[in-house]
Amino acid sequence: MKPYKKESSFSYAIGVYPTLELISSRPNQITQIFLSSKGNPNQGVKKIIEFCQSKRIPFEIADRVIEKISQSENNYAVATFNKYTSPLNTNNHLCLINPSDKGNLGTIIRTMLGFSINNISLIKPAVDIFDPKVIRASMGSVFRINFSYFDNFQSYQNLYHYHYYPFLVGADLTLSKVKFQPPYCLIFGNEGAGLEDNFIKVGQPISIPQSSQIDSLNLSVAAGIALHHSYTNR
Numbered sequence: 001m002k003p004y005k006k007e008s009s010f011s012y013a014i015g016v017y018p019t020l021e022l023i024s025s026r027p028n029q030i031t032q033i034f035l036s037s038k039g040n041p042n043q044g045v046k047k048i049i050e051f052c053q054s055k056r057i058p059f060e061i062a063d064r065v066i067e068k069i070s071q072s073e074n075n076y077a078v079a080t081f082n083k084y085t086s087p088l089n090t091n092n093h094l095c096l097i098n099p100s101d102k103g104n105l106g107t108i109i110r111t112m113l114g115f116s117i118n119n120i121s122l123i124k125p126a127v128d129i130f131d132p133k134v135i136r137a138s139m140g141s142v143f144r145i146n147f148s149y150f151d152n153f154q155s156y157q158n159l160y161h162y163h164y165y166p167f168l169v170g171a172d173l174t175l176s177k178v179k180f181q182p183p184y185c186l187i188f189g190n191e192g193a194g195l196e197d198n199f200i201k202v203g204q205p206i207s208i209p210q211s212s213q214i215d216s217l218n219l220s221v222a223a224g225i226a227l228h229h230s231y232t233n234r
Contacts, residue, residue: 001065004069012070012080013079013081013140014075014135016042016075018079018140019044019078021140021144027051029081030079030081031080032057032058032080034059036075038063039077070132086147088119088120091117091183092117093119093121093184094120095187096120097190097196098126099122099191099219100126102134103137104137105138106137106138108220108223108224109145111224112227113141122150123153124151129147162183163180163185164185164203165184165186165205165226166188167208168206174206174207175229178229184230186226186230191219
């Protein structure tokens with residue numbers, strides 16, 4: 001098997017749980033599953049085998065393939081799948097401007113689902129949502145969401161006339177005072193620079209209160225706080 005490349009038409013779900021999520025959410029995209037010889041006692045592996053047998057999905061014991069793809073001896077399963085499209089629907093959205101960290105994106109996707117948002121818009125340049133590291137960090141939650149890439153935020157705005165809530169350090173309105181009006185979109189900048197100053201004119205800018213001992217919160221932490229608040233204050 002070849003290492004993953006962004007231009008590939010396929011990707012990998014690495015690990016038992018991400019593979020089970022792929023089976024549950026996108027079974028028709030699966031092309032093959034590789035299992036570790038060490039995984040026989042694992043209940044998740046048994047479920048994967050049962051699925052493969054019932055759906056006639058090719059699977060094999062392939063320790064070397066798993067080690068090569070995952071670069072670890074501790075994974076019991078790797079699934080290959082064809083990439084797919086899953087356009088946004090009209091429910092609430094989260095928008096990330098130029099996200100660059102694979103782990104952050106995966107963590108945010110998993111947190112989104114925990115707080116009932118399953119649409120994410122990604123403004124380019126942006127990390128590849130099908131990168132195995134994103135899939136792994138999301139624990140397979142990526143297979144349950146809708147996503148779209150846009151060349152710029154204006155292109156997104158032209159299609160979705162939502163209540164926009166950009167998160168900026170220093171915005172006058174603090175998160176605790178906001179009651180979100182659906183359909184809404186939570187907007188975050190990238191890990192290094194955050195949102196540009198012009199987002200102060202977009203929708204209702206919000207700040208998350210924090211102590212003066214740090215300059216900003218980690219992107220996935222800030223998004224998690226906002227997602228929780230939006231979930232409980234609609």
